[in-house]
Amino acid sequence: xxxxxxxxxxxxxxxxxxxxxxxxxxxxxxxxxxxxxxxxxxxxxxxxxxxxxxxxxxxxxxxxxxxxxxxxxxxxxxxxxxxxxxxxxxxxxxxxxxxxxxxxxxxxxxxxxxxxxxxxxxxxxxxxxxxxxxxxxxxxxxxxxxxxxxxxxxxxxxxxxxxxxxxxxxxxxxxxxxxxxxxxxxxxxxxxxxxxxxxxxxxxxxxxxxxxxxxxxxxxxxxxxxxxxxxxxxxxxxxxxxxxxxxxxxxxxxxxxxxxxxxxxxxxxxxxxxxxxxxxxxxxxxxxxxxxxxxxxxxxxxxxxxxxxxxxxxxxxxxxx
Amino acid sequence: xxxxxxxxxxxxxxxxxxxxxxxxxxxxxxxxxxxxxxxxxxxxxxxxxxxxxxxxxxxxxxxxxxxxxxxxxxxxxxxxxxxxxxxxxxxxxxxxxxxxxxxxxxxxxxxxxxxxxxxxxxxxxxxxxxxxxxxxxxxxxxxxxxxxxxxxxxxxxxxxxxxxxxxxxxxxxxxxxxxxxxxxxxxxxxxxxxxxxxxxxxxxxxxxxxxxxxxxxxxxxxxxxxxxxxxxxxxxxxxxxxxxxxxxxxxxxxxxxxxxxxxxxxxxxxxxxxxxxxxxxxxxxxxxxxxxxxxxxxxxxxxxxxxxxxxxxxxxxxxxx
Numbered sequence: 108x109x110x111x112x113x114x115x116x117x118x119x120x121x122x123x124x125x126x127x128x129x130x131x132x133x134x135x136x137x138x139x140x141x142x143x144x145x146x147x148x149x150x151x152x153x154x155x156x157x158x159x160x161x162x163x164x165x166x167x168x169x170x171x172x173x174x175x176x177x178x179x180x181x182x183x184x185x186x187x188x189x190x191x192x193x194x195x196x197x198x199x200x201x202x203x204x205x206x207x208x209x210x211x212x213x214x215x216x217x218x219x220x221x222x223x224x225x226x227x228x229x230x231x232x233x234x235x236x237x238x239x240x241x242x243x244x245x246x247x248x249x250x251x252x253x254x255x256x257x258x259x260x261x262x263x264x265x266x267x268x269x270x271x272x273x274x275x276x277x278x279x280x281x282x283x284x285x286x287x288x289x290x291x292x293x294x295x296x297x298x299x300x301x302x303x304x305x306x307x308x309x310x311x312x313x314x315x316x317x318x319x320x321x322x323x324x325x326x327x328x329x330x331x332x333x334x335x336x337x338x339x340x341x342x343x344x345x346x347x348x349x350x351x352x353x354x355x356x357x358x359x360x361x362x363x364x365x366x367x368x369x370x371x372x373x374x375x376x377x378x379x380x381x382x383x384x385x386x387x388x389x390x391x392x393x394x395x396x397x398x399x400x401x402x403x404x405x406x407x408x409x410x411x412x413x414x415x416x417x418x419x420x421x422x423x424x425x426x427x428x
Numbered sequence: 429x430x431x432x433x434x435x436x437x438x439x440x441x442x443x444x445x446x447x448x449x450x451x452x453x454x455x456x457x458x459x460x461x462x463x464x465x466x467x468x469x470x471x472x473x474x475x476x477x478x479x480x481x482x483x484x485x486x487x488x489x490x491x492x493x494x495x496x497x498x499x500x501x502x503x504x505x506x507x508x509x510x511x512x513x514x515x516x517x518x519x520x521x522x523x524x525x526x527x528x529x530x531x532x533x534x535x536x537x538x539x540x541x542x543x544x545x546x547x548x549x550x551x552x553x554x555x556x557x558x559x560x561x562x563x564x565x566x567x568x569x570x571x572x573x574x575x576x577x578x579x580x581x582x583x584x585x586x587x588x589x590x591x592x593x594x595x596x597x598x599x600x601x602x603x604x605x606x607x608x609x610x611x612x613x614x615x616x617x618x619x620x621x622x623x624x625x626x627x628x629x630x631x632x633x634x635x636x637x638x639x640x641x642x643x644x645x646x647x648x649x650x651x652x653x654x655x656x657x658x659x660x661x662x663x664x665x666x667x668x669x670x671x672x673x674x675x676x677x678x679x680x681x682x683x684x685x686x687x688x689x690x691x692x693x694x695x696x697x698x699x700x701x702x703x704x705x706x707x708x709x710x711x712x713x714x715x716x717x718x719x720x721x722x723x724x725x726x727x728x729x730x731x732x733x734x735x736x737x738x739x740x741x742x743x744x745x746x747x748x749x
Contacts, residue, residue: 129450378471379700379701380699415739418736418739419744
């Protein structure tokens with residue numbers, strides 16, 4: 108579907124428009140897991156997550172008049188902000204379909220970038236159908252959240268930056284929602300070094316990609332209820348699954364409590380804010396789900412969009428406090 | 429007491445042992461206060477605060493046998509960890525006098541660096557006297573938290589790095605506890621550019637330096653009760669006040685609720701964890717206490733040592749939630 112050169116091409120097209128996010132080290136984390144970990148902090152990316160990489164890569168591939176007619180996206184939040192900002196930067200109008208229970212901060216930020224927000228019910232409505240209808244009605248171009256070669260290639264630029272900065276890695280760990288981030292990152296990473304192991308992490312309740320890989324075909328599960336709101340997908344994408352079933356070395360899962368523990372670890376030891384979906388990689392390391400001992404391990408922290416009040420609530424709900 | 433060259437000398441002595449901390453920008457903050465702000469994030473410093481700069485600068489000035497006999501420090505927390513790590517790096521034993529109500533994470537971290545911790549009551553005991561007694565009894569050298577030329581010079585290296593990185597600033601804003609950080613930073617900053625304005629920020633309840641500057645002499649207040657546990661000082665230092673009364677352009681105060689709002693802003697918009705004492709500078713900007721419009725403003729975020737649970741508690745206690 109895509110190759111490493113597509114990721115490099117995407118990197119050239121979005122350069123200067125997105126941040127080169129920092130790679131953080133944590134002595135505490137290294138000590139605790141017996142590895143040398145490199146945290147690629149997409150929480151510091153523009154709009155607070157990696158999503159702008161893919162959205163911009165996609166939009167920069169559109170013809171000028173197509174762009175001027177406007178874009179539409181459906182998203183649980185971070186893709187929404189990414190498309191909204193990308194559209195503003197491109198002078199394109201944007202309509203965002205957003206679940207009505209999306210975190211307040213994400214909706215507010217999306218509207219702040221000038222996008223029109225239309226809400227839907229994530230447990231009953233078909234977001235893809237809604238997006239397609241709206242695109243037809245208004246002549247808008249759909250910017251898919253993950254299932255698109257340009258979008259995947261854009262997301263892979265995160266791994267490109269990481270590997271450029273730290274050199275050889277033995278293992279790369281990424282969150283898996285629709286699978287676009289890990290598809291792009293795995294494509295680039297395995298292209299640079301075929302022996303690197305790439306592991307995905309899903310929330311326990313939302314292990315659609317893990318099940319799909321096991322069965323060898325895409326499995327649809329009920330929309331999962333998990334605190335990792337960015338990973339609440341019912342099924343892998345068609346294109347992302349094509350890539351991921353060839354490239355991934357495995358998908359592991361973490362419980363919501365383990366995600367809260369990882370967020371707390373990142374808060375107290377690394378002094379950074381990472382949203383639930385973004386913390387699953389560190390959760391997997393801390394819980395020993397991925398074999399990393401003695402290895403150089405890259406971990407993508409995919410985003411940092413979590414309200415302070417919600418973080419406090421997650422802490423007080425967690426059994427381990 | 430000290431000059432800019434002392435700060436530069438301290439920088440040479442501690443180089444490679446402390447982190448060169450990142451300088452962060454925030455479009456949201458700039459928009460909200462109408463200035464271009466540069467946040468010097470000492471929260472990412474080793475031990476989680478700027479304090480290791482001064483402690484190491486001081487310890488590196490001691491003779492080898494003095495160091496080998498051991499050091500002692502009294503601290504509400506961050507200086508404790510700084511001295512503990514500096515001592516471990518120097519192979520010196522360390523005893524730390526710590527208030528019994530100090531945050532758990534600070535005490536745990538201090539012990540984690542191998543220091544012996546002895547507690548005192550911050551509202552009744554005289555920490556300075558206790559420190560002096562212990563120093564005499566055991567032949568230890570006292571590492572003062574702020575009132576020492578070497579310590580002040582070490583703290584000033586934060587401003588040196590900031591100015592080296594961003595160039596000219598119109599205004600520099602620093603938290604004021606004992607006054608060592610701002611004394612070192614003001615010495616360096618005014619040495620490089622006499623027209624820079626340097627403002628201190630204290631918690632409303634702990635405005636001992638503001639009052640002292642107004643009166644032209646050191647004023648002692650009851651030990652303040654404020655969430656900014658690193659700024660709970662009853663009086664400015666003798667040496668720090670000598671420096672600060674010549675160099676500061678003013679000290680402003682912020683309420684505890686304003687500090688929580690600033691911590692929340694830094695959490696949600698900048699995606700970083702800053703402790704109450706470290707957030708007073710941003711609190712002052714957001715509350716409009718310092719005239720910054722149109723200016724290039726440096727703000728020292730002095731530390732990030734706050735438990736996640738305590739942060740959650742502060743949020744739920746705050747009237748604005």
